[in-house]
Amino acid sequence: MDLILKYFPQLTDIQKNQFHKLQELYEDWNLKINVVSRKDIDELYIRHVLHSLGIAKVQPFLPGSKILDVGTGGGFPGIPLAILYPEVNFHLVDSIGKKIKVVDEVVEGLQLENVKTTNARVEEVSGKYDFIVSRAVAQMETFVHWVNDKIAKKSIHDRKNGILYLKGGDLSEELKVYRNASVFPLNDFFEEDFYETKSVVYLPMKYKG
Numbered sequence: 001m002d003l004i005l006k007y008f009p010q011l012t013d014i015q016k017n018q019f020h021k022l023q024e025l026y027e028d029w030n031l032k033i034n035v036v037s038r039k040d041i042d043e044l045y046i047r048h049v050l051h052s053l054g055i056a057k058v059q060p061f062l063p064g065s066k067i068l069d070v071g072t073g074g075g076f077p078g079i080p081l082a083i084l085y086p087e088v089n090f091h092l093v094d095s096i097g098k099k100i101k102v103v104d105e106v107v108e109g110l111q112l113e114n115v116k117t118t119n120a121r122v123e124e125v126s127g128k129y130d131f132i133v134s135r136a137v138a139q140m141e142t143f144v145h146w147v148n149d150k151i152a153k154k155s156i157h158d159r160k161n162g163i164l165y166l167k168g169g170d171l172s173e174e175l176k177v178y179r180n181a182s183v184f185p186l187n188d189f190f191e192e193d194f195y196e197t198k199s200v201v202y203l204p205m206k207y208k209g
């Protein structure tokens with residue numbers, strides 16, 4: 001929890017409580033349904049919560065904007081971002097029902113009013129969003145194919161609407177065809193070793209190869 005305050009010192013008491021409660025909620029739910037690996041539960045804040053918030057360091061979201069989290073699993077990156085931005089609308093989607101059930105329980109436990117969840121493959125979801133966020137779901141090419149038609153044409157942020165994807169390791173091969181992709185290394189924002197190889201990939205909409 002101190003880790004979150006170290007990088008996001010302006011949190012309200014409500015947000016501090018919500019971030020604090022995450023540990024207990026995920027511990028409880030993990031005993032019933034294994035959504036986060038045992039090892040990762042011990043390092044929830046560094047491996048999941050702060051990692052998710054890396055997207056906010058690259059692209060802060062404006063009130064009223066709409067964000068789609070594809071393949072949210074246990075709620076990452078969507079849940080930490082929804083705590084950080086209570087005035088932004090988040091739609092968290094996963095094709096596995098038991099994962100969405102955990103997300104629903106966490107949303108209820110935190111009394112988050114800005115999160116909607118759907119148990120479906122993202123290809124079946126309609127709607128338009130300012131940004132599409134994700135982590136560990138698919139190769140960029142497949143992902144772009146799934147979500148390209150879900151990005152709203154009109155951008156309200158300075159940065160053009162598009163995809164913000166948390167990736168790790170060497171991305172040169174995967175991103176070779178995306179000449180307009182930008183890679184933001186997370187160790188520019190976070191000093192912990194875990195972030196040395198992690199980055200946020202931004203891909204503006206209407207990619208042309």
Ligand SMILES: C[S@@+](CC[C@H](N)C(=O)[O-])C[C@H]1O[C@@H](n2cnc3c(N)ncnc32)[C@H](O)[C@@H]1O
Binds near residue numbers: 074095096137
């Ligand atoms: C490795 S997990 C990552 C979960 C979470 N994003 C995280 O980083 O902790 C991948 C998730 O993507 C979901 N998924 C894969 N393809 C999907 C699709 N086409 N539509 C919706 N969810 C999908 C899977 O059900 C799984 O929960």
